[in-house]
Amino acid sequence: MRNTVTLPVSSVPAAFDREHLYSPSAGTAELIEHRPGDVFGPLPTSPRGNPTAWKEWWTQHASTPTPDYLGLKAGDEITIQHASTTGPGTVLSTCRFGAIVRYPMPKGTDKPHSEMYVTARNQHGHWYR
Incomplete structure (x- = not known):
């Protein structure tokens, strides 16, 4: 079934599933209909069970500043x-x-x-x- 909701223009990918808007991560984005991000691709999946690897993932990927997140901007x-x-x-x-x-x-x-x-x-x- 095709998505009937207009996905927001965003620096990160946008998806809508079961009436919830979110940004799909790597591994999920390939399986669902989504709008690609204008600046970033899907967030790589976080490593589990290794605090050092997780900290590196957080620093290098997840906490990277963006102009917006699914249309949200500072001050909203x-x-x-x-x-x-x-x-x-x-x-x-x-x-x-x-x-x-x-x-x-x-x-x-x-x-x-x-x-x-x-x-x-x-x-x-x-x-x-």
Whole structure:
């Protein structure tokens, strides 16, 4: 079945499956319909079981800065899907792996905000990891 959603123009590859937008990695991109990235190809699969190899993969590939991530750019205001709620977030930066987002913490916590990566968007338009 062909994708009926317009995939965003992005520096990283974009795919849409089961109503979720994400960037396919190497090994997956070859098997699915996707829009190639304007700057980067699929992110190589991360090595498992070897912390040194993983750190090298993260440094050389995953954390490479990008102009956008699936259309998200620094300064964009988004909605984040948390475990049982949604809330606001602001995109701080983007890389091949995803977008770093700052979001407010509940009142009464030690910090006013926290940060997380988001790597996909669900059918309701909320971003998550």
